[in-house]
């Protein structure tokens with residue numbers, strides 16, 4: 270990494286470094302108060318040792334050639350900001366689509382306005398035809414129902430028709446879900462070109478892979494239109510294959526989508542509905558307007574309303590066209606059906622931007638009170654079939670999620686007009702302004718999946734990383750921010766503790782691979798992708814937040830969101846932004862936790878108490894580095910003292926000693942007292958040692 274190694278102290282290498290510090294009597298809030306103030310279940314030590322980094326220089330952290338090249342060209346910056354020469358393509362979609370529920374046939378026509386903002390001349394365009402993953406002959410890592418895939422009826426670029434066939438032609442090259450168009454004229458830098466498709470496909474018979482048939486008259490449509498692949502400054506055409514587990518990497522642009530369905534079918538989609546008065550019935554429209562101004566959940570559409578002329582305008586046998594517009598989003602998805610219930614409430618988004626911890630709690634209170642800043646709102650909706658267990662709570666869960674993510678953590682206001690949670694499929698899946706969640710009937714699971722899919726608004730809908738390669742960059746960051754929303758809704762047990770347990774259960778297994786393992790490489794069934802992309806990155810970010818202090822970490826984390834909203838960050842943009850804003854070289858952390866393998870295992874090796882001085886020796890018996898936080902209790906009670914051996918000290922050797930001037934006879938020393946770090950063997954973290962406890966409870970294996 271090209272960030273300066275400002276904390277390198279080469280005089281201290283592989284030998285024991287002894288750190289001495291004097292701790293003044295504590296006058297500030299004690300650990301319990303600090304923990305309460307953080308609002309996050311994590312306490313920073315009240316005193317910390319000076320940084321004693323002795324990282325060996327000359328072994329720079331791995332950085333991929335594509336990123337080094339982008340920094341050299343000035344499209345990325347070593348500070349983690351977009352470079353002065355940063356550019357990004359733009360794709361604006363104008364789509365007309367029609368669905369026949371009886372045959373499950375979807376027919377569409379679209380014009381994509383492609384803007385080449387790159388300095389490169391493009392002789393080809395890469396197109397994603399996601400529906401081809403359902404073809405019988407498709408490469409994939411999932412068991413799926415078979416369809417014929419997508420059938421292209423016509424294709425034109427710049428007004429010139431191109432030959433289309435199911436196999437390669439002189440103008441198209443087909444490869445699974447990808448197609449390359451050989452352009453009659455290349456697209457020059459700064460040029461815009463219209464690409465026109467007419468297509469159809471049969472909607473898959475179930476919704477097991479993020480989209481499809483929910484039941485015979487309910488559908489969720491995603492990956493449903495021909496899409497231009499991303500062309501970026503790192504790799505050029507980003508054409509990682511769509512094989513199932515790995516997700517998406519999309520350009521940003523505006524969508525203008527007209528959806529034609531039978532009267533009686535409601536439509537909910539990305540963006541704002543442009544013609545509610547021509548689609549919803551007057552009664553439903555009035556209830557929706559009332560719900561948009563209500564903090565209570567309003568039943569906008571109930572079972573008695575089903576049918577043409579009641580839920581919607583029109584008579585049986587007629588068709589209605591629903592028009593949606595969305596600005597600067599990376600995808601478009603929608604649901605349609607004739608027997609969905611619809612609950613709606615309103616979330617307040619723009620309070621004072623949240624400060625995590627104590628300030629964040631205040632921010633959230635403000636969002637609920639009258640002094641709600643600008644008071645901008647978004648609607649929070651649940652759309653579900655009668656009998657969908659637990660979905661009666663979902664509109665409220667969605668409101669709390671939007672307000673917590675906006676006002677508390679990450680404290681970046683939700684930018685869109687609505688969030689709609691649609692019931693169906695299996696698990697959960699995220700799109701801009703609309704998500705698809707399965708009903709489970711389990712309250713904890715329902716609130717977790719609601720919060721998780723809504724949390725994806727920030728990663729990757731706003732911060733548009735490449736999910737096809739770096740699943741952790743949205744899943745891991747989202748798992749981490751979702752802790753706050755889960756806590757706001759009373760998730761039991763502690764979501765942070767549960768995540769730590771899931772990690773500890775797997776940590777050190779030979780299939781527990783580095784976080785930066787590309788998503789498509791996970792073909793082995795089991796929890797490995799879930800651990801690498803969701804659980805471990807969240808553990809790592811909690812560890813780093815403790816190591817840097819929440820205040821420093823949160824400032825850097827928010828700056829990453831600000832810098833890369835509606836852009837395409839690489840993992841190294843994240844790493845560099847965190848280092849740049851924190852003012853610290855964190856290569857040791859990324860190398861150990863994100864690029865490397867191993868476990869965290871610290872142990873109290875020795876405690877020597879003499880007079881008012883105590884020397885504590887800590888061993889690092891694992892491979893990962895984290896601070897060693899110590900709590901020292903002395904005779905006579907009072908607030909315990911805190912000391913920290915910084916994480917960078919472990920590069921000096923695996924045995925570290927710290928001498929603390931105590932206020933009296935030392936009675937006990939506890940390592941990792943706040944359980945901030947995922948120590949795989951906590952049995953040796955106390956002095957004097959505790960008698961062996963009963964068998965530890967078994968953690969539950971992680972889900973996705």
Ligand SMILES: [Zn+2]
Pocket residue numbers: 721722725744747
């Ligand atoms: Zn997710």
